[in-house]
Amino acid sequence: MSQKIRGVKGTRDVLPIDTYVKDEDPWVRVGHYQLIEQTARELFPLYGYREARTPILERTELFVRGIGEVTDIVGKEMYTFDDRGESVTMRPENTASLVRAYIEHNVNQQEPETKWWYLGPMFRRERQQRGRYRQFTQIGVEAFGNPGPRIDAEQIEMLERWLRMLGMPFSMHLNTLGDANCRPRYREALQEYLRAHADDLCEECRKRTETNPIRVLDCKNPKCQEVVAGAPRMQEFLCDACKAHFAAVQEALQRLGVAFVIDPKLVRGLDYYTRTAYEAIATSGLGAQSTLAGGGRYDGLVKELGGPDIPGIGFAAGVERMALLIAQQGRERVTRPVVFIAPLGEAEAARADQLAQQLRAAGIAAEVSFRKANPANQLKRADALGARFALVLGDAEMKADRGKLKEMKTGAQHEVSLSALAGEVKKLEGSG
């Protein structure tokens, strides 16, 4: 045997069978992903969100301008390469791409207020750990063209509903980041305060004080947290408009019955966020990477990327993290045959193929045995596949055009007509 080729570090295969073992955790299978995706596909359109798909490959410039040059994502985590003289990057997130598409196709001319949702792989070159991989899947939404605050609450409520439908253990955290008017003033005040306490900060935070002081707020270092406890708070610096917006979002959430906690330390990693910021954080089942979904308002982003002055708000959810929790609950979307047909000879095999074809045409999942084996082994196979019914097709059945449809669970055998098999199966399916 020649050398095995292995998958790229930090990427995983998601198969319909068990693959990765995570100590006491159950294994993540494709059925767990499908449950999450299917729920989103059904729920989001109820709120007016329609699916949008953008390319995985974008010009590097898009992310540099959209996400921010000093962020870790752009600074050191992107898969960037030269495409014959042009620098391109595999998307590390999807918001910048959707904004690009919105601008490129002049969507604001047709329907300035539009709601999109997306699903797909993102790429960041990080060291992997529980709930964090180099290729990961995000499901997210963006609502363009409405400044809020009611749409903010609507979106947060949709996220909450989605996560609750999936049985996720989580709590919703809410904060405001201010806007172009008040954030700079806060930033300055915070910076001043942090400089005065530089001796008590970790090395990293001393750097952040100069590059991105707001990030110091969510540093996990206990000493930094002590300093942060006495730091000026965004709330005290909010301009009247931001204050009113924040209050209105909270009121709207209360009206909709959404539970949330105000979290002044909640800051979003990407530069483009303004005002409303929110995160759904898992309360159990995950390790250090417990943010299931993070979102916020980005009123300046569309303009920043060369488009009209259009506001927006969106969230992105990490499917791998959700899949871990889904797997822990044992909830899964499984596909199994309804009817398993086991022909005993050559002529029967030909008939079996046609019977399966007819069943499938009628919308019934059918599996036909391709191997020669005695009835006992065929039944064993039907059992392993989880088939609901098994049909052994032999000489007698061929002659009579009737067969015995065996219900695997109970062992009961139902005499059915072969030419009318699909109808017979549907009748039995309904009855039991």
Place this chain on the structure above:
RNA sequence: GUGGCUGUAGCUCAAUGGUAGAGCACUGGACUGUGACUCCAGGUGUUGCCGGUUCGAGUCCGGUCAGCCACCCCA
């Protein structure tokens, strides 16, 4: 990018420096006309890879790769 732990069969795991094992799963048979139970048989493998120490390395040492966990960052 930094640190810690771990690498033996498809999976879960054993083997004092001295001949690679068990359970589960898988395939076939007992059973050309009915599965789950039972019995029998059978692949289960360059012990992650490379090197070193040794008469001898799955075991000790070094390196490397991968996985896991945490930092960082984020979904």
